[in-house]
Amino acid sequence: MAEKPTHVDSFRVQNDRQRNQTVSTTGCQPFVLPAAESDKLERIIEASPALKKGTHLFHQGDPFMSIFVVRAGTLKTYTVTNEGEEQITGFYFPGEVVALGGIGNDEHPVSAKTLETTTVLEYPYQPLDSLAGQIPNLRTQIVSCMGKEIRDEQQMMLLLSKKTAEQRVATFLYKLSVRFKQRGYSATLFRLSMSRNEISNYLGLAVETVSRIFTRFQKQQLIKVEGKEIEILSLERLYTVSGDEKQSPEQSVQYR
Amino acid sequence: MAEKPTHVDSFRVQNDRQRNQTVSTTGCQPFVLPAAESDKLERIIEASPALKKGTHLFHQGDPFMSIFVVRAGTLKTYTVTNEGEEQITGFYFPGEVVALGGIGNDEHPVSAKTLETTTVLEYPYQPLDSLAGQIPNLRTQIVSCMGKEIRDEQQMMLLLSKKTAEQRVATFLYKLSVRFKQRGYSATLFRLSMSRNEISNYLGLAVETVSRIFTRFQKQQLIKVEGKEIEILSLERLYTVSGDEKQSPEQSVQYR
DNA sequence: GACATGAAATGACCTCGGTGAATTGAATAA
DNA sequence: TTATTCAATTCACCGAGGTCATTTCATGTC
Numbered sequence: 001m002a003e004k005p006t007h008v009d010s011f012r013v014q015n016d017r018q019r020n021q022t023v024s025t026t027g028c029q030p031f032v033l034p035a036a037e038s039d040k041l042e043r044i045i046e047a048s049p050a051l052k053k054g055t056h057l058f059h060q061g062d063p064f065m066s067i068f069v070v071r072a073g074t075l076k077t078y079t080v081t082n083e084g085e086e087q088i089t090g091f092y093f094p095g096e097v098v099a100l101g102g103i104g105n106d107e108h109p110v111s112a113k114t115l116e117t118t119t120v121l122e123y124p125y126q127p128l129d130s131l132a133g134q135i136p137n138l139r140t141q142i143v144s145c146m147g148k149e150i151r152d153e154q155q156m157m158l159l160l161s162k163k164t165a166e167q168r169v170a171t172f173l174y175k176l177s178v179r180f181k182q183r184g185y186s187a188t189l190f191r192l193s194m195s196r197n198e199i200s201n202y203l204g205l206a207v208e209t210v211s212r213i214f215t216r217f218q219k220q221q222l223i224k225v226e227g228k229e230i231e232i233l234s235l236e237r238l239y240t241v242s243g244d245e246k247q248s249p250e251q252s253v254q255y256r
Numbered sequence: 257m258a259e260k261p262t263h264v265d266s267f268r269v270q271n272d273r274q275r276n277q278t279v280s281t282t283g284c285q286p287f288v289l290p291a292a293e294s295d296k297l298e299r300i301i302e303a304s305p306a307l308k309k310g311t312h313l314f315h316q317g318d319p320f321m322s323i324f325v326v327r328a329g330t331l332k333t334y335t336v337t338n339e340g341e342e343q344i345t346g347f348y349f350p351g352e353v354v355a356l357g358g359i360g361n362d363e364h365p366v367s368a369k370t371l372e373t374t375t376v377l378e379y380p381y382q383p384l385d386s387l388a389g390q391i392p393n394l395r396t397q398i399v400s401c402m403g404k405e406i407r408d409e410q411q412m413m414l415l416l417s418k419k420t421a422e423q424r425v426a427t428f429l430y431k432l433s434v435r436f437k438q439r440g441y442s443a444t445l446f447r448l449s450m451s452r453n454e455i456s457n458y459l460g461l462a463v464e465t466v467s468r469i470f471t472r473f474q475k476q477q478l479i480k481v482e483g484k485e486i487e488i489l490s491l492e493r494l495y496t497v498s499g500d501e502k503q504s505p506e507q508s509v510q511y512r
Numbered sequence: 513g514a515c516a517t518g519a520a521a522t523g524a525c526c527t528c529g530g531t532g533a534a535t536t537g538a539a540t541a542a
Numbered sequence: 543t544t545a546t547t548c549a550a551t552t553c554a555c556c557g558a559g560g561t562c563a564t565t566t567c568a569t570g571t572c
Contacts, residue, residue, distance in 0.1 A: 010426045074380075079414055082502045087414045104400025109407045129396070144360025146402040151357045151365045153409035158335055158343045160416035161460030165559065192467050196520060205419030206560050211521050227520085227568075246338045421529065452550060462530050467551050483538080483550085 017162040030069060030097055031141050044127040047071070048120045057098070057112040057120065064102035066122045070094050073118025074193040076202075077101075077110040088202040090152075091115075091194060094182055100149045115193045160204045163243055168203040169213045170242035173223065177232055223253065285352055286325060286399050295501060299392065300383040303327070303375045303466025313354065313368040313376065320358035322378045326350050330449040332358075332458075344458040346408075347371075351439055356405045371449045416460045419499055425469045426460040426498035429479065433488055444488040482491040 033041055051057070057068060059081060068075075075092040086212040089110055092098045100106045103125070116210075132139040159168055181187035192199070217223045222238055224231040232238055239245055285383055289297055307313070313324060316335060324331075331348040333355075345366055346372040348354045354362045357365045359381070388395040415424055437443035448455070456466040488494055495501055 008263065079410060081414065081418055082499060085418070089410045089416050101410060101436075103406075104396075104403035105407065109410060127443055130392075133389070133392045133395060136386075137396065140360075140385070140390060143399060144403065145342060146399065146406065147357060147360035150359075150405050150409065151361065151401065153413065154335060154345045154357060154365060156413055157345055157416060158337065160413060161457075162337055162341070162343050166274065206519080207523080208561080209559060212559095215521070243338060282518095346568075363572080419531085463550075465529060 007132045015211040022176070030095060030145060031138060033135065033137055035202060037135050037138070040135070041128075044124060044131065046122040046124070048122060050116045051114050051120070053114055053116050053118075055118075057114070058108050059106055060111045062108045064099070064105055064108050064125065066124045067099040067102070067128070068112070068120045068122055071119040071121055074115040075112050075118060075120075076115055076194065076198060077112045077203075079110050086111075086201065088198055091202070093179060093197075097145050097149075100146050104148065115198070116228050120128065134225060150240060165203075165205050165209050166216075166241060168212055168239050169199075169210060169217070170222075172199065172203060173232065174238050174242050174244075175232065177235060177238075188235065190230055192228045192230055219237060272288050286351060286401060287312050287394060289391065289393055293391050293394070294389060296391070297384075300380060300387065302380070304380040305379060307370050307374045307376070309370055309372050309374075311370045311374075313370070314364050316364055316367045318364045320355070320361055320364050320381065322380045323353060323355045323358070323384070324368070324376045324378055325353050327375040327377055330371040331368050331374060331376075332371055332450065332454060333368045334457075342367075342457065344454055346455075347458070349435060349439060352400050353405075358403050358404065371454070421459075421461050421465050422469055422472075422497060423499040424461060425455075425466060425473070426478075427500060428455065428496050429461055429486065429488065430494050430500075432492070433491060433494075444491065446486055448484045449488055 031041060032038075051073070057075065068192050070092050075098055077092070078086040078087050079088045090098075092112075098120070099108060099110075100111055101110060128138075128142075132142055157166055159171055162173065176190065176192075177187045180190050181234045194202075196210050196214075197207050200207045204208070214223070214225050218225050221233055222241070223233055286376055287297060288294075290315070295329055307329070313331065322467055326348050331354055332344050333346045334342040334344045334350070336342050348368075384398075407442060409455055415427055419427065432446065432448075433443045436446050450458075452466050452470075455464050456463045459466070470479070470481050474481050478497070479489055
């Protein structure tokens with residue numbers, strides 16, 4: 001393990017906006033507005049300091065006050081079952097919005113924790129919401145984000161209840177690739193910021209299963225694994241294995 | 257089977273607002289507003305006729321135009337996997353909002369189908385959204401609904417990746433009970449509008465497993481099953497079995 | 513360097529719940 | 543009434559993936 005964070009824990013943005021200067025949000029905010037309105041928005045945003053690996057942004061049950069956008073680094077969100085084991089509900093990369101599940105609720109339904117050194121932008125929800133009342137464009141973008149979250153979770157439900165272990169891992173890697181590509185990183189060569197344990201937890205599998213499948217995929221020349229470094233050797237085949245490929249209807253009638 | 261609908265299919269509200277009279281929405285709309293604003297809202301709503309069992313409200317891939325609120329009856333939403341099998345993503349009862357996953361997307365990410373004769377209210381999204389721009393209260397209620405959908409789906413992810421078959425079925429019945437109670441129906445005696453097949457699909461299990469567990473629960477005097485009629489004999493024990501009960505922290509330190 | 517520690521990989525074994533087949537039941541139709 | 547059909551149940555069997563134990567590897571520490 002890189003750092004030993006254990007209990008730095010729970011950062012709270014303490015008016016650390018230097019010299020009343022608005023925060024630069026270059027290239028990572030999901031809410032894009034024309035200059036004048038963008039100014040208003042930026043005035044309510046607070047930038048976090050660099051948060052060490054293992055820091056909580058918030059805990060499940062904390063009062064819901066803000067949503068967050070990742071600037072750099074990675075977050076996971078998770079719920080805790082009654083037996084105390086965690087269930088990871090999502091990983092969040094730069095540009096992605098965290099804590100939407102708290103909207104309309106008085107408390108956060110999940111915890112959010114950094115997987116590596118991470119910085120975020122905090123959007124205090126009440127000001128954000130009233131801005132959304134003045135700026136239709138912003139309102140639209142917020143509900144769009146929420147809609148996307150809903151759709152992503154539906155995909156995840158499908159994965160968890162219908163896919164085999166192989167399909168889950170393939171889907172995971174494929175979707176990571178797509179997300180990295182969208183953010184301008186390589187689609188085929190990247191570093192997993194989460195542990196095998198976290199991957200398996202997220203996918204509803206045992207660690208051992210993920211391990212075995214990584215090696216199997218490597219033997220099949222699908223990927224190249226070297227610790228946390230992943231190279232995808234064939235995105236096409238990976239996609240095929242993921243089970244998301246829509247096979248042409250012809251295929252099922254092909255009887256001759 | 258009650259009717260044989262097969263392909264009544266895909267209803268579209270065709271200006272069936274009788275004599276320009278606004279639709280009565282007694283007791284089933286999730287969006288509650290003071291009189292004046294409520295009027296504005298009601299002017300954009302369209303009421304569906306009674307939809308027979310098996311009717312589609314919309315199909316996955318249809319252009320997203322409206323969200324819906326169930327007035328009477330039951331709906332299911334589902335996605336279709338590439339192999340053509342469906343994955344049910346939710347059941348919706350009177351007062352509940354359907355199609356939130358389409359917001360911010362040009363098409364519906366799921367299909368919605370009636371499980372019995374059902375009526376809905378249609379809220380065309382564009383007018384609804386611009387109203388939301390004028391009525392902060394309405395905006396709040398819409399995003400709250402979406403937030404709740406996100407939280408519900410997170411719970412479902414937890415169920416699908418961590419719970420045993422027994423826990424899933426218990427959770428399903430318990431949550432139904434809570435929802436019925438909220439709507440003013442009996443919490444302990446109700447009729448399942450969905451088939452065993454649909455239950456098992458939703459819960460990520462085989463039909464046979466659901467069947468076995470229903471009989472097991474009955475033997476254990478947890479519930480009384482008679483076809484689609486369910487009587488819950490002990491909500492407390494059902495909740496315990498569901499695995500959602502938070503056991504007091506003391507319990508785990510109780511070593512003497 | 514040697515040592516310690518936790519993550520990851522590998523293997524042997526086992527179990528929960530899926531599969532397939534057969535039976536029963538309930539609802540509609542003729 | 544009987545025939546038909548599809549939902550639901552029950553049983554016997556099996557396999558994907560979990561569990562437990564061991565080994566290997568990587569990283570950090572002294």
